[in-house]
Amino acid sequence: MTRTSWPAALTALAASALVLLAAAFQQTAGALPFVWRVAELALAGGAAYLIDDAAAQLTTVAPKGPWRRRAPALGAGAALVAGGWLTILAILQWRGARPPLAESSAELVVMCLVAVSAAVLLFRLGDPEPGAIVAPVVVVLGLGLTIVASVVGSPLYLTDADPAPGRVAGWTAAGAVAVLVIVVAGRDGAGEPKRVMRAAAGRV
Amino acid sequence: MTTGLTHAVAPRSPVAERATFRALARADARRYARHPLFLVPCAILVALIFANAIDRKGGGTNPLVDTMTIALFLGVFGLVVAHRLTTSLLRTRELVGTVPVERQERTASLCVACLVSAAAGLVAASYLLVANALWPPNGQPSSLPVTWFSDYPASDVLPALLAMGPVAALGGPLLGVAVARWAPFRGSALLGVVVLVVATAMMESDEPGGRERLVSAWPVLIDEHVDGNGNVVSTTFTSGIEPIWALGWVLCLCGLAVVAALLRDPGHRRRLLIAGGALTGAAAACFVLALS
Numbered sequence: 001m002t003r004t005s006w007p008a009a010l011t012a013l014a015a016s017a018l019v020l021l022a023a024a025f026q027q028t029a030g031a032l033p034f035v036w037r038v039a040e041l042a043l044a045g046g047a048a049y050l051i052d053d054a055a056a057q058l059t060t061v062a063p064k065g066p067w068r069r070r071a072p073a074l075g076a077g078a079a080l081v082a083g084g085w086l087t088i089l090a091i092l093q094w095r096g097a098r099p100p101l102a103e104s105s106a107e108l109v110v111m112c113l114v115a116v117s118a119a120v121l122l123f124r125l126g127d128p129e130p131g132a133i134v135a136p137v138v139v140v141l142g143l144g145l146t147i148v149a150s151v152v153g154s155p156l157y158l159t160d161a162d163p164a165p166g167r168v169a170g171w172t173a174a175g176a177v178a179v180l181v182i183v184v185a186g187r188d189g190a191g192e193p194k195r196v197m198r199a200a201a202g203r204v
Numbered sequence: 205m206t207t208g209l210t211h212a213v214a215p216r217s218p219v220a221e222r223a224t225f226r227a228l229a230r231a232d233a234r235r236y237a238r239h240p241l242f243l244v245p246c247a248i249l250v251a252l253i254f255a256n257a258i259d260r261k262g263g264g265t266n267p268l269v270d271t272m273t274i275a276l277f278l279g280v281f282g283l284v285v286a287h288r289l290t291t292s293l294l295r296t297r298e299l300v301g302t303v304p305v306e307r308q309e310r311t312a313s314l315c316v317a318c319l320v321s322a323a324a325g326l327v328a329a330s331y332l333l334v335a336n337a338l339w340p341p342n343g344q345p346s347s348l349p350v351t352w353f354s355d356y357p358a359s360d361v362l363p364a365l366l367a368m369g370p371v372a373a374l375g376g377p378l379l380g381v382a383v384a385r386w387a388p389f390r391g392s393a394l395l396g397v398v399v400l401v402v403a404t405a406m407m408e409s410d411e412p413g414g415r416e417r418l419v420s421a422w423p424v425l426i427d428e429h430v431d432g433n434g435n436v437v438s439t440t441f442t443s444g445i446e447p448i449w450a451l452g453w454v455l456c457l458c459g460l461a462v463v464a465a466l467l468r469d470p471g472h473r474r475r476l477l478i479a480g481g482a483l484t485g486a487a488a489a490c491f492v493l494a495l496s
Contacts (some may be wrong), residue, residue: 007391014395017403025406034405042398049391135394136284137241143401145277151269151451 008077011046012084014134015039019088023095032097034146041142043081044111046136049131050077050137051119056128063188064133066186081112101159104145109136113178117185124185225309232310232317235388236244236377239285245277246324253331262339264333266439268426268472271368274328279376280397282321286380287393290314294388307395308469311385318377325373329365344431348438360441363451364425366454371454372422376400377459379421385468407409415495421457423450449494456487 010086015038022035050073053059059069092098115138122130149156155164158171208380236242236458252273264270293310311350351356383396399420407420417423425447441447463480467473 007389007394010317010391011394011398014398018398022402022406031405035402038398038402038405042394045394046391052390093224119235132288132390132393133241133284135391136287136397137281139397139401140276140280143280147272147276 003067005050005073005080006048007052007135008046008080011042011049011135012080012087014086015042015046016087019091023091023097023129032177033099036088036092036097036099037146038143040108040140043084043088043141044108044115044142045068045135046084047077047081047112047117048115048134050074051116051123052129052131053123054128056123077172081108085120103163104149105124106171107158109179110175111142111174113182114138117178119187120182140158220466225313228305228313229316232313233320235289236285236317236320238493240287240319240330241281241285241288242278242324247411249277249324249328250272252472253328253430256335259286260339262336263352265343265350265351265436266339266426266428267332267336267341267346267350268439269367270332271329271365271372274325274369275372276320278373279324279422280401282318282373282377282394283380283383283400284393285321286314286318286377286386287396289317290381290384291388306469306471308466308471311381311465311469314381315465317379318374318381321377322370322374325370329369330371331352332365332369343438344435348429349438349443353391356441359477360447363443363447365450367435367447367454368422368425371451371458375421375454375461378458378465385465396456417442418445418450418453418491418494419421421454421486423454425450445492445496446496449490452490453487453494456483456490460487 019032019039020038022032051070053070083107089101089104091099115134118134118138119130122134127133145156149160155161155167158167252270252330260411278418290311293307336352340354342354343350353359353361379400380393380396383392387395404420404422407417423445425442426439427442428436429440431437458481460480463476463483467476467480
């Protein structure tokens, strides 16, 4: 496993442990929905660490493309996030507080995509380890959305109420934009000079 | 025969040390104030304040609810900002090594820089005072109490406002400094945020009047009362908790975070341990008094 996956592993472990703690000791179970929401956000935030590359100045000029280089870390990270999520769902099932599987998992996937897209964008802008900023910000912004939803009295998350078409469309759009950002911002920066040279050669 | 240079370092006078520390604290405060994760939440708070002012909306039935926004945007974001600033010392180790101050002084100056967040929290809390003076909160019907000066003494309202607003805005960043000094690994900021939020949520009882919520770093000192439709019609202070001592409790927690951060380095160990002991005693006393 590459170095990059350790924060994601730690996050998955900590998120599962916190949900277990809340499930075991919160007798009234009132805090459990909030705790699993935070755990979900933490797992999504943890995905942002998968883009970190402390040696970016060296690796970005290597012949191997960025996604081939990141593939092992991303694969391991995705497995860790999925493992953490399944553990959390199992704990919530035990306490009879499991959210709808499809909606909550879709939420997590979109949030992971958003976190990774933000990390890829920051990486593109020159931050070799964007996870340190993106991960906590995903959690805090997600909490902000939770608070806004409760204050406004209008559900924002897919699991807050029965999924209305508008909310499903919103989450789908967020996921699509995130994928677009990942594709565009995650292009091989090292390949660009070659394209420029080829274009220049063609003109000569 | 040795030909190496010998540096004669003159011992710094206390006056020069103080001046150096002040300059360092000012520089760190500027770094804090310019950090995007401080500026963006401040911009959001300003936007919310404008929206609130345009709507001519006070606190409604829960005048202290906006302290939650202050705690989230300045306190929790502040944890991340302070963590980033503190770990930046590690990321630029070679550069930091050239600065003629000890790492403990750098930590102390970062703790002072956290006052930027507290000041922003104080401004936001002041706005709450102004808005609720202009558009007084009221229960629905107005015979029902709300947690404001009209129904409670200032000795309850002001400490609650300070404890849940500006002090939370100070405590989050101080915790960020402590976490970064003791656990500077990647992912510690995320873990710090998650543990802080979850611990706070778990301590908050969903039963009105739960006194165990004081254990939390951000104790909720009010209870909401709702009607059949789930609308908040009235708010009261939690009967088992004295807000003034709760304020003392959270201030002591802030002090303990500073001591914890400074204890990471070997200097002034004895004085710090004494201060830590005194703060622990004071925190315990405030806790007991708050619940008595």
